Amino acid sequence: MPENLTRREFFKEMGVLGTAAATGPFLLGADEKLPSNKRPGWIKEIDKPTVEIDWEVMKRHDASITGFNPKFYGDKLDKLKEIDKTNEQSRLEKGTPGWDLKAHAVAAGWGHGFANLSLAESQFIGPEGRFNPEDRGVSKWKGTPEEAAELVTAAMRYYGASSVGFVKLEPGTTEKLLYANDGDRKIIEYSSAHSEPTETETHRYLPQDCRTAIVFTVQMSRELWRRAPTELGGSVSSMGYEIGGLVQARTQMFLKTLGYQAPGEYRRNALGTAPGMAVMAGLGEMARYNRLITPEYGPVVRVFKLLTNLDIAPTKPIDAGLMNFCRTCKKCAEMCPSKALSMDEEPSWETTGEWNNPGIKAWYDDGVKCRSYWYEVGTGCGICFAYCPFSEKNLAGLHKLQGWAAGNLPVLNSTLRTLDDFLYTPNWETLGQPMKDPEDWYKLDMPEYGIDTTRGKIHGDLG
Amino acid sequence: MLFPTLLLIIGVVVVTMLIVKKVNLKWYEWLLGIIGWFLAYVAAQNYSASILEVEPRAAGYLLLFLGVPALIFLGLAWFLSSRRLQA
Incomplete structure (x- = not known):
């Protein structure tokens, strides 16, 4: 199935269920691509704005002439400023x-x-x-x-x-x-x-x-x-x-x-x-x-x-x-184009180079391999961040379940990783x-x- | 999130009608219906949310994997109860 579906493709992929599913866009007020830049149906495009304009009367305005311009206040301005300052100080x-x-x-x-x-x-x-x-x-x-x-x-x-x-x-x-x-x-x-x-x-x-x-x-x-x-x-x-x-x-x-x-x-x-x-x-x-x-x-x-x-x-x-989820997941390391991330199941005290600061038991990365890829590709990377199962947005109940399971039911970790692959990548x-x-x-x-x-x-x- | 809201409303209306009309359902018919409705709600929520998450592929599959069992459970509940009540 293609990554981004038009409604037509969606119907094709989903068969009968697609009929029900494809009504969603109508109800959501979206169009061919989801979500679209289109506004809901009650916001109509019209030729003239709802405010009336007389272009004959209108002139280009001087931006210094606003309600802030001192000339409109005369002698009152100093007094108003004093009131402003006194009130502010008093409340403070x-x-x-x-x-x-x-x-x-x-x-x-x-x-x-x-x-x-x-x-x-x-x-x-x-x-x-x-x-x-x-x-x-x-x-x-x-x-x-x-x-x-x-x-x-x-x-x-x-x-x-x-x-x-x-x-x-x-x-x-x-x-x-x-x-x-x-x-x-x-x-x-x-x-x-x-x-x-x-x-x-x-x-x-x-x-x-x-x-x-x-x-x-x-x-x-x-x-x-x-x-x-x-x-x-x-x-x-x-x-x-x-x-x-x-x-x-x-x-x-x-x-x-x-x-x-x-x-x-x-x-x-x-x-x-x-x-x-x-x-x-x-x-x-x-x-x-x-x-x-x-x-x-x-x-x-x-x-x-x-x-x-x-x-x-x-x-x-x-x-x-x-x-703990990272122990079995390894998705970031598998997807890393420069192979700069550890594939070991357990974190280690051993660093991979001077760029690491020792003293924590971690999956130390090879910073030089990582940056070398940046030079190669011509920009920053971030694939490890972007495709982590926890980078999914958390609107769908599935993601909330994943967060809960990681904390309470780690036996599901590898299943959730497989599901993430299937659904998102x-x-x-x-x-x-x-x-x-x-x-x-x-x-x-x-x-x-x-x-x-x-x-x-x-x-x-x-x- | 219109789908899950609609389903919530439909669920409440259906249960109210069953109670008001004093439809005598067996415990397993209630159970099948509740499971089916819950799965339908989860399917609708995950579908709508995944569309908003710009993940139409995930939306389709979540609807399929959760929606089909929901229909089976709801269908079974309807089939069993209607057959029994007609008998």
């Missing part, structure tokens, strides 16, 4: 819900009140601005570690993080998840001599109290990644990194406005080991492809981290049966790559960023 000082310091901090994360700040690049120290709450006449935000966890998670979800966790960095154990030096060779060091994050030509100094690592994931488009390895499929990583950088900058502004420090990654994949911190924060487990696998999004995430001196309750590591050995036709992607009606942001969440965006 009183802690009026929705106007208190934490609300200001959430808004500041989006640049509210700091319109000229650029958030385009990841920065160790983060955006500079008038963040200090004491400059606003209020003391820094205070709450229990649990309240802090709730507040930071809510704000970061709003900024674009998919999942958020927290790790306490303890000397001798979890502190080792910080890199000794960043990719630009600058040494990362805790320093008693620095009360604020400080960057020099050779060092990135962390204050001793910045011991909470905030770890977060950003979901990527699985649908597009199934077009890997192509330029189109490769863009998925870039999109994830871009959003992650913005989430970090927003979070830095948010935390600074609350009155806390927030040193972050100076660029993508900096500061500390992403899967290590994410595993310790309970965002997921280690997988055969030697990266993070999450219960909510499978492997289709990028992982980011920043530090803070705000005391946040740590989140615990998890067991969702995912690493039939005959992949002979079809070559990529599995899905890149041209079909343009015809899809995907959500913003190509991701389902309600995935793994209880409360959807209802306004």
Whole structure:
């Protein structure tokens, strides 16, 4: 059966059952390709808009003449601004819900009140601005570690993080998840001599109290990644990194406005080991492809981290049966075009080269083989991420059953792998790559960023 | 998700009618009917969801593998009960 069926092909393939099945598109309001870019039938295309227009009267408008233009206010403007400022300050000082310091901090994360700040690049120290709450006449935000966890998670979800966790960095154990030096060779060091994050030509100094690592994931488009390895499929990583950088900058502004420090990654994949911190924060487990696998999004995430001196309750590591599933699945390793992934059933303490960091019992990957393929193919790959059985979207009950079974009934693991092959990647050995036709992607009606942001969440965006 | 919602409604309507009309079903007829309806619901849910997941192939097969047993169970329940009630 072809990978993407027209209704006609679907009828042919499904026979009698196809009759019932093919009524779905009508009921769903879709057309020949599913789902289509067509809107539901009650939205009609018309020749003239519903608003009446007189083109004779209309002129091209001066964009500076809006309700914001001071000329319309005359002498009243200064008074109005004063009222605005006084009200804001009064509500801030009183802690009026929705106007208190934490609300200001959430808004500041989006640049509210700091319109000229650029958030385009990841920065160790983060955006500079008038963040200090004491400059606003209020003391820094205070709450229990649990309240802090709730507040930071809510704000970061709003900024674009998919999942958020927290790790306490303890000397001798979890502190080792910080890199000794960043990719630009600058040494990362805790320093008693620095009360604020400080960057020099050779060092990135962390204050001793910045011991909470905030770890977060950003979901990527699985649908597009199934077009890997192509330029189109490769863009998925870039999109994830871009959003992650913005989430970090927003979070830095948010935390600074609350009155806390927030040193972050100076660029993508900096500061500390992403899967290590994410595993310790309970965002997921280690997988055969030697990266993070999450219960909510499978492997289709990028992982980011920043530090803070705000005391946040740590989140615990998890067991969702995912690493155990990897023992027998091996799909990523089998599909890996460069054969860079381990086929051993059991993880090992032995690394495959200097590029691996020893000390965990994992399926270490051969990073050089992997990157060599990238050069060969001319773009990033990601096949191991895209075709993991847990990368399937989780709308169908089958995927929920798979998640439940991995955690509770591992005896079904190999059956679920076989089923995944049959339903989603039939005959992949002979079809070559990529599995899905890149041209079909343009015809899809995907959500913003190509991701389902309600995935793994209880409360959807209802306004 | 129109299919599973429709099936839920149909299931409730059918059961209500059976109770209101005091149709005397044997326990195994209820069991066959419930299993059949449950499988039909699962088939419809997986089909609709797989279409939304842009996986028409998986949608077709899930409908086939879950829908056919659903029809068999529902058919058996109907056949057994109608034959018994007509006798």
